[in-house]
Amino acid sequence: MDSIVQFAQxxxxxxxxxxxxxxxxxxxxxxxxxxxxxxxxFIIAAGLSLIFGVLRVINFAHGAFYMFGAYIVYSVAQxxxxxxxxxxxxxxxxxxxxxxxxxxxxxxYIYDKEHLMQLLLTFAVVLILSDVAKIIWGTDQYSVSYPxxxxxxxxxxxxxxxxxxxFLIVVGPAIAIGLWLFTxxxxxxxxxxxxxxxxxxxxxxxxxxxxxxxxxxxxxxVLAGIGGGLxxxxxSPTPGMDATIIVDCFVIVIVGGLGSIWGSFxxxxxxxxxxxxxxxIVPNWxxxxxxLILLAVLLVRPWGLFGKPEGGNA
Amino acid sequence: MTGRMTRPVLAACLTVLVLLALVPLLExxxxxxxxxxIMIYALFALSLNxxxxxxxxxxxxxxxxxxxxxxTMAILLTTYEWSLLPAFAAAVAFSxxxxxxxxxxxxxxxxxxxxxxxxxxxxxxxGVAFKWRSMTGGDDGFxxxxxxxxxxxxxxxxxxxxxxxxxxxxxxxVICHSAFGRALLAVRENxxxxxxxxxxTRLMRWWAFVVAGTFAxxxxxxxxxxxxxxxxxxxxxxxxxxxxxxxxxxGMYSFFGPAIGAASLFLLERLTNEYTEYWPLVLGTxxxxxxxxxxxxxxxxxxxxxxxxxxxx
Numbered sequence: 001m002d003s004i005v006q007f008a009q010x011x012x013x014x015x016x017x018x019x020x021x022x023x024x025x026x027x028x029x030x031x032x033x034x035x036x037x038x039x040x041x042f043i044i045a046a047g048l049s050l051i052f053g054v055l056r057v058i059n060f061a062h063g064a065f066y067m068f069g070a071y072i073v074y075s076v077a078q079x080x081x082x083x084x085x086x087x088x089x090x091x092x093x094x095x096x097x098x099x100x101x102x103x104x105x106x107x108x109y110i111y112d113k114e115h116l117m118q119l120l121l122t123f124a125v126v127l128i129l130s131d132v133a134k135i136i137w138g139t140d141q142y143s144v145s146y147p148x149x150x151x152x153x154x155x156x157x158x159x160x161x162x163x164x165x166x167f168l169i170v171v172g173p174a175i176a177i178g179l180w181l182f183t184x185x186x187x188x189x190x191x192x193x194x195x196x197x198x199x200x201x202x203x204x205x206x207x208x209x210x211x212x213x214x215x216x217x218x219x220x221x222v223l224a225g226i227g228g229g230l231x232x233x234x235x236s237p238t239p240g241m242d243a244t245i246i247v248d249c250f251v252i253v254i255v256g257g258l259g260s261i262w263g264s265f266x267x268x269x270x271x272x273x274x275x276x277x278x279x280x281i282v283p284n285w286x287x288x289x290x291x292l293i294l295l296a297v298l299l300v301r302p303w304g305l306f307g308k309p310e311g312g313n314a
Numbered sequence: 315m316t317g318r319m320t321r322p323v324l325a326a327c328l329t330v331l332v333l334l335a336l337v338p339l340l341e342x343x344x345x346x347x348x349x350x351x352i353m354i355y356a357l358f359a360l361s362l363n364x365x366x367x368x369x370x371x372x373x374x375x376x377x378x379x380x381x382x383x384x385x386t387m388a389i390l391l392t393t394y395e396w397s398l399l400p401a402f403a404a405a406v407a408f409s410x411x412x413x414x415x416x417x418x419x420x421x422x423x424x425x426x427x428x429x430x431x432x433x434x435x436x437x438x439x440x441g442v443a444f445k446w447r448s449m450t451g452g453d454d455g456f457x458x459x460x461x462x463x464x465x466x467x468x469x470x471x472x473x474x475x476x477x478x479x480x481x482x483x484x485x486x487x488v489i490c491h492s493a494f495g496r497a498l499l500a501v502r503e504n505x506x507x508x509x510x511x512x513x514x515t516r517l518m519r520w521w522a523f524v525v526a527g528t529f530a531x532x533x534x535x536x537x538x539x540x541x542x543x544x545x546x547x548x549x550x551x552x553x554x555x556x557x558x559x560x561x562x563x564x565g566m567y568s569f570f571g572p573a574i575g576a577a578s579l580f581l582l583e584r585l586t587n588e589y590t591e592y593w594p595l596v597l598g599t600x601x602x603x604x605x606x607x608x609x610x611x612x613x614x615x616x617x618x619x620x621x622x623x624x625x626x627x
Contacts, residue, residue: 058426058430106602109606110605115372115425115426115429116366116372116558116562117605117609119372119374119429120555120558120559120562120601120605121601121602121605123555123559123598123601124597124598124599124601124602124605125598126598127594127595127597127598127601128594128595128598128599128602130594131592131594131595131598132595134592135592243550243551243552247433247437247551250430250433250434251434254430254434284445285441285445287441287444287445288438288441288442288445291434291437291438291441292438294434295419295431295434295435295438298419298423298427298430298431298434299419299422299431302422302423302427302431303427
């Protein structure tokens with residue numbers, strides 16, 4: 001082992017890699033950081049993937065929803081009530097309201113239009129929402145403090161780890177399982193899967209398909225809002241955060257497979273691992289690696305690791 | 315239709331060209347710069363339309379080639395002190411090479427996956443421009459491009475830019491109206507049938523992508539000179555979306571539509587900025603209105619109006 005460390009340190013001239021190999025707790029912290037980042041991203045990406053899976057729309061405005069979630073947490077938790085969890089709940093509720101307005105007011109008209117039209121419509125929503133956020137919250141960078149009960153760190157035996165980040169690692173899989181149970185085990189979930197397969201047949205059977213679409217859009221958007229709210233303590237709400245997060249989400253959902261919940265889960269973990277270990281081994285270039293993975297996946301398996309090829313037009 | 319301009323179109327083009335050539339007589343630095351930038355964006359939008367309007371694929375990463383052309387020009391002129399012609403040739407050649415490689419991969423996919431792959435490649439270009447600080451200046455941008463002395467003044471540069479862009483647009487026009495352009499339209503309208511009549515659809519889409527990327531590179535290299543700098547925002551995805559909106563606003567089913575769209579959008583942005591800082595809000599609202607009420611853009615609107623008038627007679 002020592003010789004490998006020495007090889008990394010001296011022959012490769014890579015102190016980051018050497019530190020990972022020689023210091024287990026450092027490597028462990030990177031692993032935990034990967035997971036906590038991944039689980040936060042998963043919550044947001046799952047919403048995007050869910051919406052695409054049923055509505056067949058790639059929603060660029062999903063990043064703006066995330067940003068609104070973060071801002072709402074700031075306003076409710078930091079300025080108004082002082083309770084972080086109330087803030088997250090408000091973020092979810094606020095996004096549900098926004099989702100209804102946007103889906104009923106705009107998106108319902110474009111489901112049968114070309115993809116170009118859909119992409120541009122969602123981009124129009126991005127432009128409008130980002131300015132609305134600027135009008136409401138200005139251009140300052142806000143800081144949101146960690147919830148009082150999770151300020152410290154937990155002793156994991158190997159090392160101490162921040163409680164809040166540990167909480168994120170737990171909450172991600174919980175949401176994944178919840179979503180899975182919802183789509184596989186409930187009537188509404190079954191109907192959404194049916195709507196993905198054959199919309200016309202479903203409505204011929206007397207099911208109110210538009211309501212299902214609205215419901216799925218609300219659920220996906222609420223996930224973005226909650227994800228943004230949970231990210232607020234370490235990702236300070238600021239203008240422009242919507243444009244960065246949406247690209248991260250694209251990477252995750254496409255790597256995992258559009259429309260697949262477990263795909264997004266695995267995609268998020270891959271993203272987290274690549275980003276965190278990448279930043280140690282090749283500092284400063286961590287932002288580029290996820291795109292390389294995305295390219296690799298799109299070229300070899302464009303429908304993603306867990307997706308299904310679309311007949312004919314994929 | 316093939317290869318010939320109708321007389322009214324030719325007359326309109328020459329009129330616009332003459333008017334643009336007269337702009338420096340107004341002796342307003344503001345207007346010269348404004349028209350210079352409008353021309354650059356017009357070329358940028360026209361180039362994108364070769365992919366969208368002619369081959370029927372939606373590129374969501376066209377800003378990448380604009381940025382590649384711009385950064386190459388800026389770096390060669392300034393860091394390596396090349397003279398204008400070699401630098402310009404190299405910038406165009408490099409845009410050509412990059413789009414040729416990317417096109418090879420992207421044309422394997424269609425539809426939403428094509429759009430996502432172009433987006434991914436453009437984000438890669440953005441990432442490199444952002445992180446390769448020693449070469450590109452990173453997020454501070456590449457500031458202080460050395461424009462060669464003979465076109466360093468505003469008016470000579472304007473004429474240089476006008477000649478380059480007019481030539482580029484003319485070449486694009488010829489390409490789009492050649493047998494190649496018609497074949498592309500066939501691919502857009504019905505890829506399966508186009509394949510049956512013996513058109514190599516993937517090769518056609520590859521060429522469309524490469525032509526588009528190369529001309530975007532030309533626009534980008536002029537942009538680097540007019541601004542004396544190049545910034546990472548030019549490669550970020552919202553820039554790709556903006557040029558897409560220009561194309562759509564003008565109308566993607568007409569050759570000159572995107573240029574009109576670029577000019578309208580650019581002027582509108584300047585005008586809006588006089589009154590409010592919330593340009594994106596205005597742009598978003600315009601975009602919603604186009605998508606909902608004018609799916610064929612301004613050019614489509616003009617045609618509809620003309621049809622109405624003819625019918626009324």
